[in-house]
Amino acid sequence: MFFKKRKIRNNKDKQAVTENSQDIEELFAKAKKSSDFKQFSLTDELGHLIISYYNTLIDQQQLQLKILLIFRETPFKQDKLGKIDDIKKIISIEDIVITDNVKEAESKLLKGYAILQMKENDQRFALILLSNDTAGLREQNNVENEYSVVGPLIGFVENIDVNIHLLRQQINTFDLITKEISVGSTSHTRIIIAYIEGITDEQHVNTITQRLQDIDFDIVYDTSQLHQLITGNTLTPFPLLLSTERVDRAAHALNMGQVAVFSNGSPYVITGPATLIDFFITPEDYFLPxxxxxxxxxxxxxxxxxxxxxxxxxxxxxxxxxxxxxxxxxxxxxxxxxxxxxxxxxxxxxxxxxxxxxxxxxxxxxxxxxxxxxxxxxxxxxxxxxxxxxxxxxxxxxxxxxxxxxxxxxxxxxxxxxxxxxxxxxxxxxxxxxxxxxxxxxxxxxxxxxxxxxxxxYTVPFYPFRPQDLKDSIIRSSYSETSKRPSYLRPKSIWRYHPYNHKKKKSDFDE
Known part of the structure; x- marks a missing residue:
């Protein structure tokens, strides 16, 4: 009887380990869809000491000095590391969490932690804090051309990795996907396409990706050049893509189902598809009654x-x-x-x-x-x-x-x-x-x-007429009326949130 119970318990433990390993694989599979996710082995032996992190969320100096210097630049004997718990004795970082909780790993990975595994798909791993909370925040990081009295004033900078870092702080999910391509036959400028998987229509992503890849240009300095090269219509004075320097505006556009394009060296981001009414809406509209x-x-x-x-x-x-x-x-x-x-x-x-x-x-x-x-x-x-x-x-x-x-x-x-x-x-x-x-x-x-x-x-929701999308056009309706994303963007998930049910509250005088 004792051996039978022990056998059942061992089978349950093996099943839990297998499920946990599958969860780790699924976690990394989602993260690998983004170009800023990195995963490699710290030693020459493949499959051992695997480190995984988002390149735009961590401090590269801490990674070099406190991890790579120990495992790569100095002769490291692997027998020093008998189990994952010994990592605290080797790495001089205070915030190191040893766990087998995949949910915790998923949350902390998006907060600037790195995941370190002894072997590939180990069920226990170390979460190492390498975040850089000051990246992109300078003394005068105010937006100059889109200033508002109410709301955040954090703007993008000229470093594309810092810009993705600022965006991921606003949109803290694995569904935020980044694709990196190179544009410019002479400059080879880094371009990143960002969108939210499960919300953005794939046709928009494929269209803007194809147009960027078809660009034959020598030097790309700014997203304003990309704006003119990918719009497809040069015989109009109207901007067909929205250009913004505000982090909150770019995050809002992505949440609605649009695509954002970042260019290295440019503090502006272009988002699309854009409509005419988008150019007369300010982020401050959503911070006021x-x-x-x-x-x-x-x-x-x-x-x-x-x-x-x-x-x-x-x-x-x-x-x-x-x-x-x-x-x-x-x-x-x-x-x-x-x-x-x-x-x-x-x-x-x-x-x-x-x-x-x-x-x-x-x-x-x-x-x-x-x-x-x-x-x-x-x-x-x-x-x-x-x-x-x-x-x-x-x-x-x-x-x-x-x-x-x-x-x-x-x-x-x-x-x-x-x-x-x-x-x-x-x-x-x-x-x-x-x-x-x-x-x-x-x-x-x-x-x-x-x-x-x-x-x-360009003139939707007025033409073609979309009455359900007029709630956030000429006027801004209350949040209970704007819980759905615009239908003309063809989002995969139409609901942003479930509106608050305004039930009639009982007055104190009724009691």
Whole structure:
């Protein structure tokens, strides 16, 4: 009877060891899908002293000095290491955990630990802390072009490994897959494609991978070059992929089912497929109450429309459509223009060109000098233009508000597009008045509906119409209404989370 129980217990132990070994194999199989996962033997004997870790999550200096120096650069006698518990006597690192818990290993591997096994697929292993929590965090690591008052301000840097490290701190799962390729016949720049397995549609990953591999270019300096090379449509002023320097924005895009592309030497990441409405959404929208966030988003969209059409409407009205001016306004408007010798179109082009000059000069100069030049130059030139009768007071106000409204666009590339669109609309308004503006709007709408981003319509969810995806478009609904991912991205998992069930709570007065 005793031997029978002992035999049953041994069989159970063997079964547990086998299951644990299978779990280890599955753990490493998932991790090996990412290009930043490394696994190798510390000695010349293969299959012995196997170390596994994520290259972007650990401190390379600690790995070299405290592990590789001991096992490789100095004569290491393997008989010193009789069992895995002896590893604490050899490696001078305080946080070393000896365990057979695969769940703990899975969690700690994503936190910057390395797994050390005596032999391949051993059921007991050592978890060694090699993380570098300060990587990518500098004294002034603030985002410059996508600044927000509320929320994290951590931005990407020029080192691609540090960028993946920052991303993995936000998305702490083995499903975050990274693929590394080389682009540039001369530069051989490292490019990493990141996506979340089980969420992102494989077609998006295959499309962007194929386009990157087909690039025949000499030197790649920045993701902005990749943006132009892989969009597939060069006859449009609109950016078809979203470029961001914020870690939280890139993490949000990946969680929604998009693909991110990193380039070594660039602090910007491009994500796609992108839609038109994505360029007017800020991360700050999700850190504020949904009513306030929706209000600011509507102001942002209205400001963009005002910035595009304000000056062209001014030209059309003063050139062809005097009858639409109210009588109360007609007197002051005609008085402000009675000494101006130029037609409205030249007046508008002169002021718009002056604003663009001030803006470009302010960008190229050092920060403090640029701010001073923008303020002083705008005041001096504006006042001098009115006094010299080169422009009217009303137009000066409209152009200033139009320039100010263009700054509300969160993405700099879309802001440039809005600045550009004003000039062709001014020209058609001077030629055909209101009809020219209508023709310009019609051409713009047709052009937008024909654009695609990695095969996804650019104007979705408005065209093709997706009513279920409107909850996070012009307005931002509450979190209880945005628990699903956008259907136009074709995510494998449509649910982000299960919304909170708002049951009617019993009031204290009801008791």
């Amino acid at each position: 949904w009513i306030i966030a929706s209000f600011f988003r509507l102001i942002r969209i209205f400001s963009v429309l005002f910035s595009i059409f304000a000056t062209s409407i001014y030209v059309a009205v003063l050139t062809y459509h005097y009858e639409v001016i109210p009588n109360d306004l007609f007197g002051s408007l005609s008085f402000s223009r009675h000494n101006v010798p130029f037609p409205p179109v030249l007046e508008v082009v002169f002021l718009e060109f002056t604003i663009e000059l001030l803006r470009e000069a302010g960008v190229r100069l050092p920060t403090k000098v640029g701010q001073t030049l923008g303020i002083v130059g705008g005041i001096v030139i504006g006042q001098a233009s009115v006094e010299a009768s080169l422009t009217s007071n009303v137009l000066l106000i409209i152009v200033a508000l139009s320039a100010l409204a263009s700054f509300t666009t969160p993405i700099y590339k879309m802001s440039n597009t809005i600045r550009f669109l004003r000039f062709p609309l001014i020209i058609v308004a001077s030629m055909w008045g209101g009809l020219g503006i209508v023709m310009g709007i019609a051409f713009l709408i047709v052009h937008l509906t024909r654009l695609e981003s990695l095969g996804t319509p």
